[in-house]
Amino acid sequence: MNKNALLSYRKEEPEKGVLYIVGTPIGNLADISKRVSNILQGVSLIACEDTRTTKKLLNYLGITKKLSSYHKFSSKSKLKFFISKLEKGDSIALVSDAGMPTISDPGNNLVRKVKEKDLDVICVPGPCAAITGLVSSGIDTSKFAFYGFMPKIKKERNEILKIIAASQITTIIYESPKRILKLLDDLKDLIGINREIVVLKELTKRYEQHFGFKIDHIIKNLRNSEPKGEFTIVIAGEKKINDNLEIMENDLRKEMNSLIKAGLSHSSAANYLSKKSGVAKNYIYKLILNNDLE
Secondary structure: OOHHHHHOOOOOOOOOOEEEEEOEOOOOHHHOOHHHHHHHHHOOEEEEOOHHHHHHHHHHHOOOOOEEEOOOOOOHHHHHHHHHHHHOOOOEEEEOOOEOOOOOOOHHHHHHHHHHOOOEEEEEOOOOHHHHHHHHHOOOOOOEEEEEEOOOOHHHHHHHHHHHHHOOOEEEEEEOOOOHHHHHHHHHHHHOOOOOEEEEEOOOOOOOEEEEEOHHHHHHHHHOOOOOOOEEEEEOOOOOHHHHHHHHHHHHHHHHHHHHHOOOOHHHHHHHHHHHHOOOHHHHHHHHHOOOOO
8 A cells, every 4th residue: 555645635525415424523523634624614514412512612623514314213204305415416524522422322313324225434533432542442453342331221231230240352432421420330239349440521521531440449539529521431352260269369369468467277267268358268278388479
């Protein structure tokens, strides 16, 4: 590939009868791209989650354009309206309030319908809170699952949280400021205190903050402040059995050291830790025999 091709830029004019999925900033308006600006300027119509929010973005760009709302409460007639526009040759830009459309918003319904009608869909990529949070977290990025906002219905919510607790890959979820502490308390009960987790708020904004890696530390910090803005939560996968075994043994070694230095006999220390951890006393005692203790 020609290296110069990666640096090329060509002003793109919207094509007729095309639905453009347009990513918009998640907080910092300076993240808008030239391509996004050109597409929003050139399309016939912009379908948006909230016309008031999109109007602010257009004002920033100096663009005057017809807006039409499209959200989870929109009727099927609105879907038919957009399809008819595309079939007549109009171009439409689909945007959400922030980030990539169809990620935790209803835009996917429109994209699906457009595809079924054999009409063209082109994505103009932009920021996404899930990916921004993931790459900023320091947690493994090689494999991950994304669940969006947690369901409000308790049964559905608990089912997903149990899946997350058992997952061996990184998980990304969103949560509102009103429910973030409840979510963290629930996660603590399910994943324990040793699983790594990073909570990020107000990504790309002036007061962006990251909290991690211990869940107790995160909860303490958030309880001492008033949570504001939407949160992105990145949760490390459950360690494999061998990894967990190594962590457990290291913890047992440290505790054994402390107890023996405090004056307990090897047998008494092993007996105490066996009752505390549920690990067999003989297994703990072998740590001493193998000279694993300092």
